[in-house]
Amino acid sequence: MDNCRYNSSLSTFRACDQSGPFVAKETNCLNPSSTTDSTIIAFSSGNSTSHIQALVGLASSIGFGTANTVSIINNVINLNGNTSEAFTVPCNGNITAISASFSPLGSLPLVEGTVTIRAQIFHAPVGSNMFTGTSAFIDLTPPITLPIVTLGKIAFASGNISPLPISIGDCLLIVFYIPSITVNLPVNVVGTASAGINIVTKK
Numbered sequence: 001m002d003n004c005r006y007n008s009s010l011s012t013f014r015a016c017d018q019s020g021p022f023v024a025k026e027t028n029c030l031n032p033s034s035t036t037d038s039t040i041i042a043f044s045s046g047n048s049t050s051h052i053q054a055l056v057g058l059a060s061s062i063g064f065g066t067a068n069t070v071s072i073i074n075n076v077i078n079l080n081g082n083t084s085e086a087f088t089v090p091c092n093g094n095i096t097a098i099s100a101s102f103s104p105l106g107s108l109p110l111v112e113g114t115v116t117i118r119a120q121i122f123h124a125p126v127g128s129n130m131f132t133g134t135s136a137f138i139d140l141t142p143p144i145t146l147p148i149v150t151l152g153k154i155a156f157a158s159g160n161i162s163p164l165p166i167s168i169g170d171c172l173l174i175v176f177y178i179p180s181i182t183v184n185l186p187v188n189v190v191g192t193a194s195a196g197i198n199i200v201t202k203k
Helices: none
Strands: 036-044 050-053 060-061 067-072 076-078 093-108 113-115 118-124 128-140 144-146 155-165 171-177 188-202
Touching: 050 067, 050 171, 060 188, 067 076, 093 118, 093 128, 093 144, 093 171, 118 155, 118 188, 128 155, 128 171, 171 188
Parallel strands: none
Antiparallel strands: 036 188, 050 060, 050 188, 060 067, 060 171, 076 128, 093 155, 093 188, 113 144, 118 128, 118 171
16 A cells, blocks of 8 residues: 555554555465365274285275274175274265375285285265275285285375265275285285375365
8 A cells, every 4th residue: 555654753653645456466365265175084004914815805904003804795895793994974075086005014825926906995874884895996006026025115006086975974994905816826915004085075
């Protein structure tokens, strides 16, 4: 603003003779209220190890510092009477992205071949312990070469997915398993796992 002066002898502010004009140069300077919120939910096996067995369909569900072995039968995990690592959804929204990593520690038996680790969200509606595999999954790269001899090698993937609707009270389970292999034995891959999902909610 122009011609604004301070009168030190009177210790008072004098009114501005002229103000403006004021022009908003960048719309990004404004702070409009958002109609959506985004939340990241993080999962990790922590001090536990994930056991993933090929051919038999054994997978590893991870929570918030824990891991548990589960069975996948026809794309369904039945947790009735079993320990659950599931996360309960507190609001309506959509899962829009998923990231995951797996660090192998070893495998038994020591056979040669490669395995691909998949991280996938399984979903159960309110009041159910029957979890069904969803379209929210990623295949980690690079594939793990067996027998595992190098520690510290990490398989990783991250990506956006088509919005997957979720509702208050639904339960989500993130599971690591082997969807395809090049070995013909029930190889048990042991390692540590972590993941994160992005949930967008509408106000």
